[in-house]
Amino acid sequence: MRGWLPSRSTNTKFWPVERWAEVIRALRGARPDAAILLMGVPREFALNAQIIRTAAVPGLHNVADDLPIRILLPLVERATSLVSVDTGPAHAAAALGCPTVALFWNIRSAAVQARGSHDARHRTRRRD
Numbered sequence: 001m002r003g004w005l006p007s008r009s010t011n012t013k014f015w016p017v018e019r020w021a022e023v024i025r026a027l028r029g030a031r032p033d034a035a036i037l038l039m040g041v042p043r044e045f046a047l048n049a050q051i052i053r054t055a056a057v058p059g060l061h062n063v064a065d066d067l068p069i070r071i072l073l074p075l076v077e078r079a080t081s082l083v084s085v086d087t088g089p090a091h092a093a094a095a096l097g098c099p100t101v102a103l104f105w106n107i108r109s110a111a112v113q114a115r116g117s118h119d120a121r122h123r124t125r126r127r128d
Helices: 017-030 042-055 069-078 088-095
Strands: 002-005 036-038 060-062 081-085 100-103
Touching (some): 017 036, 069 088, 081 088, 088 100
């Protein structure tokens, strides 16, 4: 199971729909049997639906309409990976040992990177 947290919480954390779709298509090609969950809060359900339509690959599940923290945490703990913008759940996933790719914008990412008990799997990369 792979997790995705696109989030549209602020303009500084938004990543374009087509970019999310590209990454999802690449993952689907590499892992054709993986369940891919698009997570978020209820107001992000429409964003996830748009990403699913744009990606146009099978096996995508939009769970943003029913994802309280008591369900989210066990999901990310079981996930084989998580791709997210800088969100609380990305930090929680890292703390629970889920390999995490967190996208940061215009900040010192090392100061806020997701850290967990398995820090070797959580690295910060900066693209200047």
